[in-house]
Amino acid sequence: MTATTLPVLAARIDTVIAARAPWSAIVRRGERLLIEDLEGNQAVDFLMYSAADPGERYSAQDTIAAQRNIFLRTGSVLLSNEGNPMATVTGTTVARHDTIGGACSCESNTVRYGHHTKAQHACVDNFLEEMLRLGGGKRDLVSNVNWFMNVPVEADGTLGIVDGISAPGLFVCLRAEMEITAVISNCPQINNPCNGFNPTPVRVVVGT
Amino acid sequence: MTTTADPKGARAHARAMAGTRVPCMPTVPAGASADPPPGVAASDLLWEETLGAGGYAARELRRGARLRLVDLAGDACVSLLLFNAERPIERLNVADTIKLQWQAYLGAGSLLLSDMGRALASIVEDTAGTHDVFAGTSNAGTNAHRYGDGSNSGPYPNGRDRLVLGAGKLGLARRDVHPCVNIFKGVRVGTDGALVLQAGSFAPLRQVTLRCEMNLLVVLANCPHVLDPRERYTVTPARLTAWRGPATAGNDPIRMRSPESERAFLNVDDYFSR
Numbered sequence: 001m002t003a004t005t006l007p008v009l010a011a012r013i014d015t016v017i018a019a020r021a022p023w024s025a026i027v028r029r030g031e032r033l034l035i036e037d038l039e040g041n042q043a044v045d046f047l048m049y050s051a052a053d054p055g056e057r058y059s060a061q062d063t064i065a066a067q068r069n070i071f072l073r074t075g076s077v078l079l080s081n082e083g084n085p086m087a088t089v090t091g092t093t094v095a096r097h098d099t100i101g102g103a104c105s106c107e108s109n110t111v112r113y114g115h116h117t118k119a120q121h122a123c124v125d126n127f128l129e130e131m132l133r134l135g136g137g138k139r140d141l142v143s144n145v146n147w148f149m150n151v152p153v154e155a156d157g158t159l160g161i162v163d164g165i166s167a168p169g170l171f172v173c174l175r176a177e178m179e180i181t182a183v184i185s186n187c188p189q190i191n192n193p194c195n196g197f198n199p200t201p202v203r204v205v206v207g208t
Numbered sequence: 209m210t211t212t213a214d215p216k217g218a219r220a221h222a223r224a225m226a227g228t229r230v231p232c233m234p235t236v237p238a239g240a241s242a243d244p245p246p247g248v249a250a251s252d253l254l255w256e257e258t259l260g261a262g263g264y265a266a267r268e269l270r271r272g273a274r275l276r277l278v279d280l281a282g283d284a285c286v287s288l289l290l291f292n293a294e295r296p297i298e299r300l301n302v303a304d305t306i307k308l309q310w311q312a313y314l315g316a317g318s319l320l321l322s323d324m325g326r327a328l329a330s331i332v333e334d335t336a337g338t339h340d341v342f343a344g345t346s347n348a349g350t351n352a353h354r355y356g357d358g359s360n361s362g363p364y365p366n367g368r369d370r371l372v373l374g375a376g377k378l379g380l381a382r383r384d385v386h387p388c389v390n391i392f393k394g395v396r397v398g399t400d401g402a403l404v405l406q407a408g409s410f411a412p413l414r415q416v417t418l419r420c421e422m423n424l425l426v427v428l429a430n431c432p433h434v435l436d437p438r439e440r441y442t443v444t445p446a447r448l449t450a451w452r453g454p455a456t457a458g459n460d461p462i463r464m465r466s467p468e469s470e471r472a473f474l475n476v477d478d479y480f481s482r
Contacts (some may be wrong), residue, residue: 055383060303061344064403065434070342071401081368081385083349096401100312100342102303107325111308111471124323141323143303143387153397157313159306 004093007034007173009207019199020188022126024134026051027176027206032090034207035184036171037148039200041164043187044147045103045123047140048078048086051179054136056080060099060143070153071096072145078174081142085177092172095165098146100153103127104189113191126185134181146187147172149194163193232260232445241449245276248451255450259286261443262365264429266374268293269420271480272455275329276417277428279336279392281444282410285433286391287345287367289375290320290328291425296380298324302341302387308468312397314339317462319472320389320418326479327472328424330462333417338394338406345371345388346434355441364441370429378425391416392446393433405435421456421476 009032016038017023027033027048035044050056059081064070066079073096076089089097102108105124109117124141131140148166153159188199212218235241238253255267258280269275277286292298301323306312308321316334319327345367351358358366360373371385392414394406432443456463456473463473 055381059344059387061342061387062347065343065350068403068435069401070397070403081347083347100303101307102301105304105323105325107323107475108301108304108308108321109325110475111304111321111325111468114471138297138323139381139383143301151307153312153401157311157396159312160310161307 006036006169006171007032007091009034009205011205011207013204013206016201016203017184017186019186019201020121021186022130022184023186023204024130024181024183025206027180027182029176029179031176031206031208033087033174033176033182034171034205035147036169036203037166038168038203040168040170041148041166041196042200042202043149043189043194044202045127045185045187046145046147047127047142047183048180049136049140049183050080050086051181054140056082056084057140057142058086058144060145063099070100072099073097078145086180087174087176090173090175093170094148094172097172098149098151099143101146101149101151101161103141103144103185104187109191117191120190121188123185123187123189127183130183146194161192161194164196232258232263245449245451252451253449254452255448258445258447259428259430260445261441262370262431264370264374264427265448266377266425266427267450269424269426269450270452271420271423272453273420274332274417274451274453275420275426276415276449277391278413278415278447279410280412280447282412283408283442283444284430284446285393285443286446287371287388287429287431288391289371289386289388289427291380292322292328293423293425296378296384296425298322299384299386300328300389302389306341308472309466312341314341314389317465319462319469321472325472326475327421327469329418329420330456331416332419332462333415336392336410336414336416338392338410340390340393340395340433342395342397342403343390343434345390345429346431350434365431367429367431367434370431371427374427374429378427390433393436403435405433407433407436419453419456421473422479
């Protein structure tokens with residue numbers, strides 16, 4: 001199944017996440033979470049936790065192992081660290097999404113780009129702020145999904161975040177398979193092409 | 209009347225076991241190892257232990273220590289977690305490890321990076337070349353599906369629950385068990401993102417040596433790779449040997465290997481400025 005038009009949901013939440021900002025919400029089992037890339041090539045860093053057991057969380061490795069592929073596409077089932085389905089990608093107009101590249105941080109930016117980037121805002125700060133507010137903390141931050149981000153791996157293992165393959169109005173839609181707390185960092189990175197060097201707002205809709 | 213019917217009899221029975229050797233066990237003290245690594249004095253040995261099928265271990269190793277892992281019979285698969293021993297909230301980050309080094313495949317000269325932009329460990333020797341940062345380890349469900357059971361109390365323990373026990377013995381919890389690196393079984397990314405498993409069996413005695421760049425908590429589990437297609441629970445012993453060594457020098461070739469590596473080491477130096 002390849003979606004082509006933006007799903008219309010009976011929205012319980014319909015909001016725009018400002019450029020560079022965090023966001024979180026409960027998504028009930030069976031509800032959809034729609035993320036729309038409003039201006040194009042905006043990486044949306046994403047984690048989720050079981051609402052019933054915060055120790056159960058998205059696992060990139062379990063997800064990759066089960067589908068035997070590093071890319072997330074329509075039909076991908078996002079698994080928890082217990083191996084349970086947390087969400088399914090029910091449709092997306094982007095060919096593939098990333099889950100190996102992780103989240104940018106002030107500290108990793110110093111290694112990637114130099115110490116002049118230490119003070120720049122970063123996804124880990126968004127995730128950490130949101131998790132601390134929700135009663136969690138840094139130990140809950142694990143390898144995440146990067147919706148709309150393009151990370152190819154070449155034959156010799158060289159990998160990197162390269163120019164995006166998303167565009168204005170493209171989207172990804174998930175169905176929650178359990179009640180989840182979805183946490184997003186609308187990526188503020190300005191040192192690589194993951195946001196086209198220009199972080200922009202995205203729209204999120206939760207509904208049925 | 210049995211020999212263990214009273215405390216003295218039970219004590220004698222227990223003490224009669226002393227000196228028993230089995231293939232998979234620690235050597236204590238480590239300096240009593242019959243086969244230390246070449247050039248390593250017995251007095252510098254810190255840890256010597258062989259993990260059998262489903263075995264696990266948790267250990268603190270200081271900055272500069274070396275940890276050699278040997279795949280004794282060609283089917284070891286060691287899942288590895290690393291934490292900063294001083295502040296375990298800093299831990300191995302597999303995404304940063306590959307992203308910051310622009311390289312998905314670990315080998316000699318690779319760093320294992322923390323989530324704080326620092327080198328936790330370097331791979332100073334690698335005769336295997338088949339390792340995996342993508343697939344993680346097995347869990348109770350995957351082992352139950354493949355082998356009929358995956359519990360710690362059963363014959364086919366799963367990697368994640370072994371890592372949970374190891375982390376737990378260091379005061380950490382299930383939530384601290386982060387994405388792992390698998391040593392000795394490889395995953396390559398094929399066309400269009402598909403995983404290609406390098407499952408072996410491999411030649412015996414392949415080995416990897418890590419150098420601790422910070423004071424570390426190391427948690428390891430030796431369980432079949434989660435994608436290992438073999439029907440039987442197939443994993444052979446891994447020998448672990450650690451010895452003390454100097455902290456990495458400023459002109460170390462791994463440190464100077466790339467600008468990213470150099471900055472990860474600068475961040476370690478900065479951390480130890482106290």
